[in-house]
Amino acid sequence: MTPLHRSRQQQVLVLGGGLMGLTVAHVMARHGWSVGLLRRGRRDAAGFAAAGMAAPHAEGLSGPLLALAQRSLQMIPPWVGTIEEDSGLPCGWRPCGTVVPFTSQAQRQAFPTAAMGHPLERAALEAEAPGISPAFPCGLLFPQDGQLDSRRQLMAALEQACRRRGVRFEEGVTVERLCWEEGGDGHPHLVGIALRASDGEKQRRPCERAVLCCGAWSQQLIPSVPVTPVKGQMFSVQAPRQALQRVLFGPGAYLVPRRDGLVVVGATSEQVGFTPGLTPIGQDQLERGLRQLLPAATRWPPMERWYGFRPCTRDQQPVLGPGPLVGLVMATGHHRNGVLLAAVTAELTRAVLDAGPAGLRKTSLATTLHPFRWNRFSPAP
Ligand SMILES: Cc1cc2nc3c(=O)[nH]c(=O)nc-3n(C[C@H](O)[C@H](O)[C@H](O)COP(=O)(O)OP(=O)(O)OC[C@H]3O[C@@H](n4cnc5c(N)ncnc54)[C@H](O)[C@@H]3O)c2cc1C
Incomplete structure (x- = not known):
């Protein structure tokens, strides 16, 4: 050469x-x-x-x-x-695991990756996600999952x-x-x-x-x-530092706790092209999801709100x-x-x-x- x-x-x-x-x-x-x-x-x-x-x-x-x-x-x-x-500089890598709560055993069994997680019954679920809503009798813990502070x-x-x-x-x-x-x-x-x-x-x-x-x-x-935008709205709240140790991946919202106690709450999934901005409907949806998942979290002070466009294929x-x-x-x-x-x-x-x-x-x-x-x-x- x-x-x-x-x-x-x-x-x-x-x-x-x-x-x-x-x-x-x-x-x-x-x-x-x-x-x-x-x-x-x-x-x-x-x-x-x-x-x-x-x-x-x-x-x-x-x-x-x-x-x-x-x-x-x-x-x-x-x-x-x-x-x-x-x-x-740090990247905020935190191998903290995720907890996925379910409203029934049948729902948990049908989850595609159920065999790769640890089953949690109600007491264990509460220990992993203190304050989780009583609507969830069981869950799965995936200790292998983690998060980065992107x-x-x-x-x-x-x-x-x-x-x-x-x-x-x-x-x-x-x-x-x-x-x-x-x-x-x-x-x-x-x-x-x-x-x-x-x-x-x-x-x-x-x-x-x-x-x-x-x-x-x-x-x-x-x-x-065919890559099209899927808009996602988010917000964050400031929790007591030890309030939540694992990502909590609920049906209406997910909560991602950073090491400093900031909890990121997401996310909407909207097919609105590149329409910019936050909307009351989107933010309400997240707040409702948060309330249904971890009611105590609605008392944590709000910090920031934002949105972005995911690149999605068919x-x-x-x-x-x-x-x-x-x-x-x-x-x-x-x-x-x-x-x-x-x-x-x-x-x-x-x-x-x-x-x-x-x-x-x-x-x-x-x-x-x-x-x-x-x-x-x-x-x-
Ligand atoms: C609300 C939300 C939550 C998410 N949560 C997660 C999560 O928890 N975990 C996870 O794994 N992923 C998550 N994602 C997805 C992740 O953010 C995206 O998949 C990833 O950022 C895509 O990276 P990208 O570089 O392809 O696009 P982007 O990060 O959007 O970067 C594209 C860049 O290209 C530039 N650009 C575009 N067109 C041109 C052009 N013609 N000329 C020059 N520059 C151009 C833009 O200005 C932009 O800077 C989330 C996304 C959103 C929106």
């Missing part, structure tokens, strides 16, 4: 600088790639809205998504270690880790179009990015390798990949691996599990970029990625 070839191969542009963009940029920079990151805005990223649960079992996932999520869960402690080492810690730590690893941030940049040409192999190849810079100037940037991390906005760049699974253009890699569509799946997404994306287009065929990596391929949705319904 000539030095020119090697240096070209090691350059990548990350499109979007939310949770996935930062995660991918960090891992690529750590592994010696030269990384540029283009992002339109900072605070619109769902990474700043997430509750941060890493809870494949409480979420009741199944099939290839459960396998992927369990793999990611295992990877979180060492992954967090690399971010904390590079940034000098909003207050993880995102800032990732940004700092990226900067210290030499990632070049371009802020206020909107990627408008991906440019391609037919290659000698008859396939369309990525050759550039058309963008609008922060001063409004239109530019075209040559580029042979990019990772699409535009979250809920991804379909604007690749119309054939089958609610992410889009990973090689994209529709040679040189374009997909890391989007993580819906309500982006924090949970960030570690495995980073590793798979790096493996795809390191392997290059020819190195992927018939490998175990290709098998892992198959359920999450970009073209699984066609033909459209």
Whole structure:
């Protein structure tokens, strides 16, 4: 391999600088790639809205998504270690376990991941979630689940880790179009990015390798990949520090207790496009869910309210691996599990970029990625 070839191969542009963009940029920079990151805005990223649960079992996932999520869960402690080492900042990883309460034994038995949890009868449920409503006679404890403080810690730590690893941030940049040409192999190849810079100037940037991390906005760049926004509203309350030790994953709301006693309450799930803002109906729904789950929590002082847009695909699974253009890699569509799946997404994306287009065929990596391929949705319904 000539030095020119090697240096070209090691350059990548990350499109979007939310949770996935930062995660991918960090891992690529750590592994010696030269990384540029283009992002339109900072605070619109769902990474700043997430509750941060890493809870494949409480979420009741199944099939290839459960396998992927369990793999990611295992990877979180060492992954967090690399971010904390590079940034000098904490990510708020808390392997605290989750408790899922049920209104009947039958409901508990039917839960998809029931066999992976510890059954709790009423007394044990009360011990794990003090003050839980008497409407719940039983529950499941998943000690293997955990949480990251995405909003207050993880995102800032990732940004700092990226900067210290030499990632070049371009802020206020909107990627408008991906440019391609037919290659000698008859396939369309990525050759550039058309963008609008922060001063409004239109530019075209040559580029042979990019990772699409535009979250809920991804379909604007690749119309054939159906990623749509699902809005989530949240709020937080300040609890006594020891009031709740585990994530409490109820039917109408979930409660995520941080180490300092802040409890994040989520979340609505709204199909309203990119309509911004909080709504009385959404906030009422959360308050009702909180009251029905842990009545005492309604007396804890409210702290903050916010919302974000989850990137959701038709089958609610992410889009990973090689994209529709040679040189374009997909890391989007993580819906309500982006924090949970960030570690495995980073590793798979790096493996795809390191392997290059020819190195992927018939490998175990290709098998892992198959359920999450970009073209699984066609033909459209
Ligand atoms: C309310 C809520 C609660 C959640 N709770 C959890 C949870 O408990 N656990 C969990 O695992 N996940 C959770 N999630 C999901 C998680 O936050 C997302 O899956 C994850 O943040 C998606 O990351 P992303 O990088 O794909 O998108 P984002 O973090 O949204 O980042 C996308 C970025 O791309 C940029 N961008 C978009 N288009 C362009 C363009 N054309 N040019 C340049 N930049 C562009 C945007 O400005 C944005 O910064 C939650 C999400 C929400 C909204």
